[in-house]
Amino acid sequence: MKETVLTGIQTSGTPHLGNYVGAIRPAIEASRRTDARSFYFLADYHSIISSHDPARLRQSSMEVAAAWLAMGLDTDNAVFYRQSDIPEIPELTWVLTCMTAKGLMNRAHSYKAKVQVNEENRTGDPDKGITMGLFSYPILMAADILMFKAHKIPVGKDQIQHIEMARDIAARFNHHYGDHFVLPEAMIDDSVAVLSGLDGRKMSKSYNNTIPLFLPEKKLRKLIMKIKTNSLEPGEPKATEGCTLFEIFRAFATEAEVADVKKRYEAGIAWGEMKQFLFEYLNEILSPFRDTYDRLIANPGDIEAELIKGRDRAREFSVPFLKEIREAVGFTPLG
Template sequence: MRIVSGMRPTGKLHLGHYLGVLQNWVKLQNEHECFFFVADWHALSTSYEDKLNLKHLSIELVRDWIAAGIDPTKATLFIQSAIKEHAELYVLLNMITPLGWLERNPTYKDQLAQIKNKDIHTAGFLTYPVLQTADIILYDAEAVPIGEDQRPHLEIAREIVRRFHHLFLCEVFTEPKELLSPVPRLLGLDGRKMSKSYNNAIYLSDTSEEVWQKIRTAKTDPQRVKRSDPGNPEVCLIYDYHKAFSDEEIIKKVEEGCRSAAIGCVECKKWCAASIEKVLEPMRERRQSVSDEDIAIILQKGEEKAKEIAGKKMERVNKAIFELQCKDHT
């Protein structure tokens, strides 16, 4: 299958991104034809006031991808804004997308209610599902890896495709299917959602010293006051990190040792940091091996491939709309 997926360049990636997205991308690139893009235009839908250095953040995002195991010889990597056909198709799809479809989007309504520190009452935020649709169908994506909460977005994309085909009597696009993938939830070190704004994340680019300092100060079982107090690992954040990164032997030692007070929290945290190090150390090596020049070459090759596919698709789209030509019906 052809797979299309993207990430917004709004900051450094953390362990939550690795578990929730990148691990799955690495698996998919070995099984399917994958297009992974930096969604810099999408970043503007909520962060236009933040004056982000999107060029720098885009390069660093790709560096994190490569560090996490994304292979540019297996997957096509590119920056969204380098392929102007995304914007062209976005404009055209906006012309035919009913306003009610967008206003009923549950994510749109939820974020309007929850996000109070930013002005997101913009046309760009309302219509970002249309841009997502353009991103996907421009490359005839057969499937899109999503979590359960993103299903409404993909259904909007399918509805837009059907509406286009109905209006212009032309089967131009592939209707994308959902590729549901479990998204492991890893909370931040203070028990809240892992986020740079909360300063509670372990980043893929952190040094071993930074990882240990963050793990060392993380919350544990609040009932375990003294070293001799037995604990409950199920209410301890560090145990969640063990389940995500440690092997079965360590997890068993933590569970039994915590409940019996055979181990202390410091010892448990040291094991946790060591397990995370086994994941991050290879990333540091891969990150150091790729230069800005290497990334520029990778993106150039990816953008050339994406541009060729997108250009051919837009030729068909424009003929269907402006010349009423459809080879499917001639």
């Protein structure tokens, strides 16, 4: 049986360079594997935990889907779908919720972090502002994974706990009702780049320091020119370590290109020159994909068609498997 790999993509903003090198690029490469079965989904149920703006959710879903498709996701080989198009997922979530100990959810890092903030702010209520969506979303994540019997889940180190929780939930269900779920494993790739943003901190929407992936040329150049650098003058040797400009370049460049730019740093390249070089380098790479992305955004029906195709393929797995789970827990005809 082929190994199954599953990845969820938050629909919480506009895709940026950090998203590309950290998630989109490795997933697209994996989508072409013939020795594995890949599932990629827009995690829109997860997004409404923190965002209650319908227009923004729709726009982000369109932008994220368009980005993955424009960059070359192989939707003939991989299954690409929208989470909210699979009604079996919320039903499985409830079944799993009824098998999940509250104490397990109490230990979730995301929940504990919110409680800690409330306690530090002396709100008088440790659960102030915490919804049941936030509290129990590791169960929804478990349903996403277990529904498709995923073996490997590519995640960052901050998400390992959620994969362990999915294993715990699956093991408890299997112990009670028999072996139905595959126990998933976290797949950590330490070679995947993590990019810094305009201000030197990790590129993140929450820091408002991102460089969107498909900006028009003029806007892309303007943002790159804003990247924070030190005060070293032209002609002074510069360190590549800790330099955002070099970090972004290295994430896209070949080894030979990286070696060449390192020499230019040693020779004291001016920051303005390096920024212009980075802009031209990235723009040449991104331009063909930008054209495809813009076409998709202008024709959302093409995106929807791909998601419907993915929905139908995903439900070929989810419908019969949920029937199996329903029968296991006792939801069967009486006569």
